[in-house]
Amino acid sequence: MTETRRALPSLDLLAGVPTPALVVDVDRARQNHRRAVASLAPGQVLRPHFKAHKCTALAHLQLAHGATTVCCQTTWEAVVLARQGVSDIMVTNQVVDPAALAELAEAAGAASVSALVDAPVHLALLEATARRAGVSFGVLVEIEVGMNRCGVGVESDALVELATAIAASDVLRFDGLQSYDGQVTGVIDPVARREASIVSNTLTRRAVERLRAVGIDVPIVAGCATAHLPFVGELDAWTDIQAGSYLLMDTTYGAFPDLDYPGALFCLATVIHRSPERIVLDVGLKHTAVDRGPPTWVGDTTAALQLSDEHTAIAVSPDSPLSIGDRTFLLPSHIDPTINLYPTLWFVDGDRVERHPVDGRMPDRTAPQL
Amino acid sequence: MTETRRALPSLDLLAGVPTPALVVDVDRARQNHRRAVASLAPGQVLRPHFKAHKCTALAHLQLAHGATTVCCQTTWEAVVLARQGVSDIMVTNQVVDPAALAELAEAAGAASVSALVDAPVHLALLEATARRAGVSFGVLVEIEVGMNRCGVGVESDALVELATAIAASDVLRFDGLQSYDGQVTGVIDPVARREASIVSNTLTRRAVERLRAVGIDVPIVAGCATAHLPFVGELDAWTDIQAGSYLLMDTTYGAFPDLDYPGALFCLATVIHRSPERIVLDVGLKHTAVDRGPPTWVGDTTAALQLSDEHTAIAVSPDSPLSIGDRTFLLPSHIDPTINLYPTLWFVDGDRVERHPVDGRMPDRTAPQL
Structure with missing residues (x-):
């Protein structure tokens, strides 16, 4: 609580910012980024996950301070990153939809681009797209290490068959493995x-060894998340650490006792109603994701929040000094889907306030740029 | 389940639509709208809530079929509606933020615009804005009828004082009351x-009578929602029925036995992974709101869905014919925050597919139009 209060951006500095607004403390984000980079072992690189913030201005901040590569989750994110000059982009996803394959090809025309596969059809789609567009793709085989989502089994024949087929292609490049233990x-x-991470690490090492045993080099093994950072140097299976949340953090990760990454993202809200017993803010379900629970109000971190589409009602004591027109902050519980709700981020850096678009959000398919 | 299957849009027709996509069955939406209009009593009008879909193309559909007015929740929505030629716009919210007041003034330069108040400061802000911009605003006093959010008490002095002050202003017009029993x-x-609605109706009638007793006419009493439609004709306190969900519906309202409004909104997804035991779709928490629970898969409406940021994993039987590249639909559990996740809606009307922007979403504050 004391720490939270100390960390809040200046309301005076933000007086001209329309609410609801998402505010980034750039200095804290930079410090969090340096701390993440410093936690890696030799042979590991930080490949920050763009999906966490979808904001190329933040990707450039990460690339300016010790990250040399990025990853992202959608092909539109890859297009936006490539247009902004990012040179090495991993799409940590299988790409199947025709429009998504076309976007992957566009990105690959301007940058080194890779994507995941876990079935022969993924490979065939990437190969056909690469030939049609005259580009090449890096490819990683995703392995399943306990999350029960995508990927082939570590002991499956498919693992070796897919890697062999990629290595044999003239338009694809076998980059290695994706191993994400989201559980x-x-x-x-x-x-x-x-x-639990050491179990995943052992499974991942086994997959690498199976490929090496048949003469296939595995240059990249991508995976991990912010939750792995406190001990990531011990996890010797992974080369590319695709953490994302560490940069801005949220209250879910904030409850992890070993994650020393202060929150750098704040939802700025205006009080629009005041009764003796409550305040109501101009933010709601359309401004803060609740899949991991409601946000936290900085004024009383234990207060129960009642969210509707565009309002948050908070019980306060009758002597609370807050009145209509005052501003305050909510702390998001899950940054990825929260930032995805905003077209703009407001950066506070020292005494400067800058606005930047969340340009990696889903594009409007009625707009001329498509 | 049978009904759901029968109602699905044609996958063939949507073959060229990039996924994830939100698809509107326009014919069903039109039928739902006509049904809602038909449920009103004489003296009541449907004032469809724009916040439900934030899409001016859908507002125009509503205005072309029996609605003469609309309401919305944000001032940006009012700006978009006014720019699109909608002439009568009620913002069902208190407007406090300076940028929001400026947007309200912009809208009032092109349309008849009203907003809510529940404190003298709201009135002062509206009056100052109206004078500065050379416009006038309609004003409704919000009363509190059990939701514990905004509004003044039905028996409060503030009710009469606010209405009196509005009626005395030369730049404001007293339009009546807002009474929303969201509970x-x-x-x-x-x-x-x-x-429960009859209780709210009685409270609302009491507020109207208190104003009439001091000589204040109350032309508009706005409120209600889709949940009230089955018996809205009995609710004689309200004149303007601000329902929104009825048009497209969702699985939450779909569980209400007396709401005969079939779902007209579908999330189109592509299968990106297939194991014997599951499929994974290219939609996740960034494409379907979960504040009222996960969406429903049309392939098995009882299946448990595991959502992460950009994936939905669904357990299927090994003999399911679905494979990578196939497409299917999810049914949203809550339409308002789900549509808010998309920049574009895809309309299916007979054998035509059209795209329309969700132009009422929060604008990018870095964009030139601002």
Whole structure:
């Protein structure tokens, strides 16, 4: 609570910013980024996940301070990053939709671009797209290490067959493996989380060894998340650490006792109603994601918040000094889907305020740029 | 389930639409709209809530089929509606933020625009804005009828004082009352919901009578929602029925036994992963709001869905014919925040597919139009 209060951006500085607004403390983001880079072992690189913020201005901040590559989750994100001059982009997803394949090809015309596969049809789609567009793609085989989402089994024949087929293609490049143990990222207890990560690490090493045993080099093994950072140097299977949340953080990760990354993202709100017993803010479900629970109000971090589409009602004591027109902050519980709700981020850097577009959001398919 | 299957848009017709995409069945939306209009009593008008879809193309559909006015929740929505030629716009919210007041003034330069107040400071802000911009505003006093959000008490002195002050202003027009009993909209049981609505109706009538007793005419009493439509003709306190969800519907309202409004909104998704035991779709928390629970998969409406930021994993039987590249639909659980996630809606009308922008979403504050 004390820490939270100390960390809030200046309301005076933000007086001209329309609410609801998402505010980034750039200095804290930079410090968080340096801390993440410093936690890596030799042989590991930070490949920050663009999906967390979808803002190329933040990607450039990450690339200016120790990250040399990025990853992203959608092909539109790859297009935006490539248009902004980012040279090495991994799409950490299978690409199937025809429009998405076309976007991947556009990005690959301007940057080194890779994507994931876990079935022969993914490979065939990438190969056909690369030939048609006259580009090449890097490809990683995704392995399944306990999340029960995408990927082939570590012991499957498909693993070796896919890697062999990629290596044999003249328009694809075998970049390595994607191994994402998402089931680990929700484990709050540091000891249990580290143990679960070591299980994934062992599975991932086994997949690498199977490929090496048949003569296939595995230059990249991508995976991990912010939850792995406290012990990521011990996880020797991974080369590319695709953490994203560490930069801005949220209250979900804020509850992890070993994650020393202060929050750098704040939802600025205006009080639009005041009764003796409550205030109502001009933010709601359209301004803060609730899939991991409601946001936290900085004025009373224990207060229960009642959210509707465009309002948040908060019980306050009758002697609270807040009145209509005052401004305050909410702390998001999950940054990725929260930032996805905003077209603009407001950066506070020292005494400067700058606005930047969240340009990696889903594009308007009625707009001329498409 | 049978009904759901029968109602699905044609996948063939949508073959060229990039996924994830939100698809509107225009014919069903039109039928739902006609049904809502037909449920009103004499003296009541449907004032469809723009916040539900934020799409001016849908507002025009509503205005072409029996609605003469609209309401909206944000001032940006009012600006967009006014720019698109809508002539009568009620903002069902208190307007406090300076940028929001400027937007309200812009809208009032092109249309008849009203907003809510529940404190003298709201009135002062509207009056100062109207004078500065050389426009006038309609004003409604919001009363509190059990939702515990905004509004003044039905028996409060503030009710009469505010209405009197509005009526005395040379730049404001007293339009009446806003009475929104949001606590009723979640009551599934029709009998309990109707009884709760009658309580709100009585409270609202009391507020109207208090104003009439001091010589203040109350031309408009706005309120209600889709949940009230089955018995809205009995609710004689309200003149302007501000329902929104009825047009496209969602699975939350779909569970209300007396709401005969079939779903007209579908999230189109592509299968990007297939294992014997599951499929994974290219939609996730950034494409479907989960504040009222996960969406429903049309392939098995009882299936448990595991959503992450950009994926939905669904357990299927090994003999399911679905494979990578196939497309399917999810049914949103809450339309307002789901549509807010998309820049574009795809309209299916007979054998035509058209795209329309969700132009009422929060604008990019870095864009030139601002």
